[in-house]
Amino acid sequence: MYLSKLFIPITKDLPAEAKIKSHQLMLRTGMIKQSSAGIYSWLPLGFKVMKKIEKIVREEQNSVGAQEMLMPTIQSSEIWKESGRYDDYGEEMLRITDRQGREMLYGPTNEELITDVFRSSIKSYKSLPQILYHIQWKFRDEIRPRFGVMRCKEFYMKDAYSFDLSDEEAKKSYNKMFFSYLKTFNRLGLKAIPMSAETGPIGGDLSHEFIILADTGESKIYTDKKIFEINLKNYKFNDLSLKKMREDFTQIYTATDEKFDKDDFDKKVEKKNQVIAKGIEVGHIFYFSDKYSIPMNCMIDDKEGKKISVKMGSYGIGVSRLVAATIEANYNNDVMKWPKSISPFDVVIIPSISKNNKENLQKAEKIYKDLKKQNIDVLLDDVDENMSNKFKKHDLIGVPYQIIVGSKSEGSNLEFKELNLKSELLSLDNIKSKIKT
Amino acid sequence: MYLSKLFIPITKDLPAEAKIKSHQLMLRTGMIKQSSAGIYSWLPLGFKVMKKIEKIVREEQNSVGAQEMLMPTIQSSEIWKESGRYDDYGEEMLRITDRQGREMLYGPTNEELITDVFRSSIKSYKSLPQILYHIQWKFRDEIRPRFGVMRCKEFYMKDAYSFDLSDEEAKKSYNKMFFSYLKTFNRLGLKAIPMSAETGPIGGDLSHEFIILADTGESKIYTDKKIFEINLKNYKFNDLSLKKMREDFTQIYTATDEKFDKDDFDKKVEKKNQVIAKGIEVGHIFYFSDKYSIPMNCMIDDKEGKKISVKMGSYGIGVSRLVAATIEANYNNDVMKWPKSISPFDVVIIPSISKNNKENLQKAEKIYKDLKKQNIDVLLDDVDENMSNKFKKHDLIGVPYQIIVGSKSEGSNLEFKELNLKSELLSLDNIKSKIKT
Numbered sequence: 001m002y003l004s005k006l007f008i009p010i011t012k013d014l015p016a017e018a019k020i021k022s023h024q025l026m027l028r029t030g031m032i033k034q035s036s037a038g039i040y041s042w043l044p045l046g047f048k049v050m051k052k053i054e055k056i057v058r059e060e061q062n063s064v065g066a067q068e069m070l071m072p073t074i075q076s077s078e079i080w081k082e083s084g085r086y087d088d089y090g091e092e093m094l095r096i097t098d099r100q101g102r103e104m105l106y107g108p109t110n111e112e113l114i115t116d117v118f119r120s121s122i123k124s125y126k127s128l129p130q131i132l133y134h135i136q137w138k139f140r141d142e143i144r145p146r147f148g149v150m151r152c153k154e155f156y157m158k159d160a161y162s163f164d165l166s167d168e169e170a171k172k173s174y175n176k177m178f179f180s181y182l183k184t185f186n187r188l189g190l191k192a193i194p195m196s197a198e199t200g201p202i203g204g205d206l207s208h209e210f211i212i213l214a215d216t217g218e219s220k221i222y223t224d225k226k227i228f229e230i231n232l233k234n235y236k237f238n239d240l241s242l243k244k245m246r247e248d249f250t251q252i253y254t255a256t257d258e259k260f261d262k263d264d265f266d267k268k269v270e271k272k273n274q275v276i277a278k279g280i281e282v283g284h285i286f287y288f289s290d291k292y293s294i295p296m297n298c299m300i301d302d303k304e305g306k307k308i309s310v311k312m313g314s315y316g317i318g319v320s321r322l323v324a325a326t327i328e329a330n331y332n333n334d335v336m337k338w339p340k341s342i343s344p345f346d347v348v349i350i351p352s353i354s355k356n357n358k359e360n361l362q363k364a365e366k367i368y369k370d371l372k373k374q375n376i377d378v379l380l381d382d383v384d385e386n387m388s389n390k391f392k393k394h395d396l397i398g399v400p401y402q403i404i405v406g407s408k409s410e411g412s413n414l415e416f417k418e419l420n421l422k423s424e425l426l427s428l429d430n431i432k433s434k435i436k437t
Numbered sequence: 438m439y440l441s442k443l444f445i446p447i448t449k450d451l452p453a454e455a456k457i458k459s460h461q462l463m464l465r466t467g468m469i470k471q472s473s474a475g476i477y478s479w480l481p482l483g484f485k486v487m488k489k490i491e492k493i494v495r496e497e498q499n500s501v502g503a504q505e506m507l508m509p510t511i512q513s514s515e516i517w518k519e520s521g522r523y524d525d526y527g528e529e530m531l532r533i534t535d536r537q538g539r540e541m542l543y544g545p546t547n548e549e550l551i552t553d554v555f556r557s558s559i560k561s562y563k564s565l566p567q568i569l570y571h572i573q574w575k576f577r578d579e580i581r582p583r584f585g586v587m588r589c590k591e592f593y594m595k596d597a598y599s600f601d602l603s604d605e606e607a608k609k610s611y612n613k614m615f616f617s618y619l620k621t622f623n624r625l626g627l628k629a630i631p632m633s634a635e636t637g638p639i640g641g642d643l644s645h646e647f648i649i650l651a652d653t654g655e656s657k658i659y660t661d662k663k664i665f666e667i668n669l670k671n672y673k674f675n676d677l678s679l680k681k682m683r684e685d686f687t688q689i690y691t692a693t694d695e696k697f698d699k700d701d702f703d704k705k706v707e708k709k710n711q712v713i714a715k716g717i718e719v720g721h722i723f724y725f726s727d728k729y730s731i732p733m734n735c736m737i738d739d740k741e742g743k744k745i746s747v748k749m750g751s752y753g754i755g756v757s758r759l760v761a762a763t764i765e766a767n768y769n770n771d772v773m774k775w776p777k778s779i780s781p782f783d784v785v786i787i788p789s790i791s792k793n794n795k796e797n798l799q800k801a802e803k804i805y806k807d808l809k810k811q812n813i814d815v816l817l818d819d820v821d822e823n824m825s826n827k828f829k830k831h832d833l834i835g836v837p838y839q840i841i842v843g844s845k846s847e848g849s850n851l852e853f854k855e856l857n858l859k860s861e862l863l864s865l866d867n868i869k870s871k872i873k874t
Binding site for chain 1: 443444446470472477478479480481484506507509510511512513515529531536537539541543553557558564576580
């Protein structure tokens with residue numbers, strides 16, 4: 001893609017309404033545009049990043065055997081009355097009356113709807129266990145939407161639902177999702193801490209939040225740095241090993257502000273291992289057994305032909321929120337550096353262009369074509385602008401690798417720079433292998 | 438995927454509420470489930486097909502230089518008041534009042550919102566032309582939703598918007614989309630006819646519908662069979678060649694019932710070439726110049742620094758509707774055969790299983806693993822059921838290729854069947870190359 005053709009409305013001004021750095025960056029680099037309070041359009045740059053995050057989330061859901069489907073955004077109030085949550089949900093639920101006077105709503109979450117799908121589809125124990133998920137827009141009518149896509153009204157979320165025969169079996173599904181979540185955040189280059197959590201309006205008695213570390217996080221986190229040393233590769237994908245994995249994580253001290261107790265912290269965590277940091281919630285998983293299946297009569301025949309209620313859990317990841325959270329974790333000292341796995345482009349070519357000399361641009365175009373042929377997703381900055389402005393701009397766009405076509409190139413060697421590091425002279429072949437690894 | 442694990446609630450009964458064959462098939466094979474009138478969940482089988490269609494639509498949009506982004510589903514009424522369409526749209530628009538009393542709506546289309554994004558982002562002629570698109574859920578509060586996802590309330594649509602400096606330039610964008618649409622439908626294995634059309638509530642003076650042939654189509658079509666002989670490969674991707682392409686298509690006689698004139702038809706189309714068929718609309722494109730840019734003040738500076746209104750067009754493809762339309766075009770004599778490009782699986786393995794003999798199942802599992810390794814997306818029917826039932830079921834699921842593991846296999850040769858054709862004995866290597874080509 002040529003930068004001059006890319007729909008990327010970059011602004012130089014720091015937007016006054018943006019209070020946190022991810023919101024500022026996303027507006028400045030034209031990743032998003034607000035259309036009304038708490039509701040955003042995703043412009044091409046932001047969209048590309050979100051889609052890459054979505055793809056990783058999807059792959060890690062599929063890899064633990066979850067099946068993708070898609071529920072609609074608009075739901076009938078009937079099923080919410082069945083579960084008893086229609087009145088509980090309050091004003092955050094966007095309630096709608098259709099032309100025939102039916103009470104509808106924009107789904108803030110999908111426990112009711114998936115239970116409805118399940119009860120009309122599955123009748124026998126033979127079809128269990130099942131994990132279904134979808135990645136769909138949700139709506140919460142926040143009274144004070146803020147921080148850009150971090151706390152907005154219309155947001156993109158992956159929510160999975162597990163269905164099992166017994167509480168014991170259900171814990172196995174829970175552990176699979178626990179594993180999938182940690183793998184997902186790893187691939188996004190984020191340090192995630194699973195923390196035991198309150199269940200809130202979803203209900204149940206077992207729940208974990210996944211918090212990633214970022215200086216601007218909203219909640220204060222206390223933990224032991226050992227938690228970052230656990231290697232997921234040491235666990236196999238079977239029930240026993242995944243049980244061990246969850247135990248290994250959850251036996252390590254973690255606490256948020258509300259639960260923090262200094263004496264306890266000092267007793268359980270060696271001074272040199274104590275981590276006090278800030279974090280952002282990016283995922284939340286719940287086990288609530290038959291909280292929905294009983295009132296909604298979601299029953300199956302067990303081996304003896306007896307009707308039993310299905311045991312359920314739900315598992316959410318904020319896909320649109322993760323775009324902002326990744327920025328909070330990676331944008332420092334006026335430089336944003338996207339993790340390779342979700343960068344909007346693999347590499348950017350920055351030629352030094354002047355009115356009288358188009359030689360660098362031509363050279364850049366040649367490199368561009370060469371990289372394209374190898375399926376490298378490359379951005380070419382063909383804008384006629386001085387190099388110092390260009391560098392400032394690319395510090396914000398955040399593509400981690402740059403090929404600079406200017407005075408420093410020597411023979412067939414090119415100036416190559418990884419953001420936050422010094423530039424070096426490398427052959428194009430060496431650059432390709434750097435980008436690809 | 439093992440069929441016993443797939444979330445695919447197959448029903449044997451012909452659903453009474455379904456009047457057309459695509460709706461019947463989608464319910465019977467568990468592709469969709471209605472959640473309320475005109476609103477559906479997409480279960481894994483249906484979801485996979487829709488995603489494959491979406492991918493082809495996306496690739497063909499990208500290949501003509503359109504850039505993907507994503508607008509929200511919920512819009513403010515303000516921009517619709519600016520364009521003047523808020524009152525015109527009537528009861529099909531799902532109107533919503535949020536908790537702060539603001540008038541919002543669920544977007545039925547996005548001309549207003551994209552114009553709003555564009556006017557605040559692009560100020561100079563240098564950034565034109567641009568084509569932006571998104572693939573997003575839309576809502577039309579149909580008074581009588583029917584025919585399943587063919588005429589439902591919440592539907593998935595690709596809509597693109599072009600922005601140009603002059604009417605003449607805009608026609609070039611229009612031709613690009615025209616080309617992209619025909620390529621898209623070709624890849625879906627559909628015979629599509631572009632027909633000059635009314636512009637309706639979108640407005641403008643140039644418009645084409647894309648109609649695909651299907652016996653159960655809602656509109657009657659009269660055309661010349663020469664229209665199916667035009668080869669898109671004869672055109673190059675440049676303005677002149679695409680102009681020629683549109684002329685070549687539009688000079689051929691096409692008419693719907695309303696415009697049909699028998700004398701005219703007989704005069705313009707040789708008897709032996711006359712095609713009288715039924716069709717389903719799957720795409721619609723519009724050129725409406727400054728219908729939105731003038732009232733919404735979407736202006737840019739031209740070369741002389743003068744403010745001029747941007748010239749716009751819009752281009753829609755019904756992605757969810759295409760799933761049903763493809764079924765209407767391909768489901769005949771109780772056999773559904775998906776085009777390879779969008780089949781939910783590449784191939785299905787059907788072993789003959791009995792309680793006392795699991796040998797065929799084991800053999801099938803070995804083939805399954807082998808095909809998986811080659812990235813072939815394979816379904817294994819491990820359900821304990823007689824072969825005649827299995828074949829009936831797979832006639833509906835519609836995977837075009839079957840490997841039948843039973844009595845007819847000879848040595849290393851396997852029984853291989855393409856739906857609607859006779860089975861043959863082939864080596865696994867030959868089968869693989871058949872599937873892949």
